[in-house]
Amino acid sequence: MLDKTGIAKRIAKEVKNGYYVNLGIGIPTLVANFVREDIEVEFQSENGVLGMGPFPLDGEEDADLINAGKQTITALEGASYFDSATSFSMIRGKHVDLTILGAMEVSENGDIANWKIPGYMVKGMGGAMDLVASAENIIVAMMHTNKKGESKLLKRCSLPLTGVGCVKKIVTNLAVLEVTKDGFKLLERAPGISVETIQQATEGHLTIEGTVPEMKL
Secondary structure, three states, rough: OOOOOHHHHHHHOOOOOOOEEOOOOOOHHHHHHHHOOOOOOEEEEEOOOEOOOOOOOOOOOOOEEEOOOEOOOOOEEEEEEEHHHHHHHHHHHOOOOOEEEEOOOEEEOEEEEEEOOOOOOOEEEOOOHHHHHHHOOOOOOOOOOOOOOOOOOEEEOOOOEEEEOOOOOOEOOOOEEEEEEOEEEEEEEEOOHHHHHHOOOOOOOOOOOOOOOEEEO
């Protein structure tokens, strides 16, 4: 199965030339490290940065240059900085081509829960609710199961929702899946992972058509 870096590498293949992309906290932040060098992409952070680059090397961090998750980042040539009002105007105005988010749960109809676990202290929703309400192309990066081995791809989310019917595609440590009107559709499987393993790890309805190829990273 894939590790977090492998998930990020696979999602990076979804990033197209000329895209404006917002990266959520966690696995999505790694995607910027693996985008093809022959395309131009603008990464946006809702705290007011456009033109983020890969994470800095050890010893080259600038504590004043951070993303929305308070991680130190780099800025590409031509990057710009602005206030949160301008940043969210960009998001709400649908000027972001692709949003990549982490999730605690995703339902078979594309609902996402990624901001709150009742009874636990979490950082808060951040810009997630604005992003899922405004973006037309949302990819989720997540582990297929929780620490107990229970599926996180469900018939219905059990946690408070961030957005309803908004997720288009999911990349997990086991598979790439598309959200369709009939539930999850299996597109690719992680190297060495069988279709049966993915079926057992998916609670929601899973459609499988023909031979499912392995991911190419």
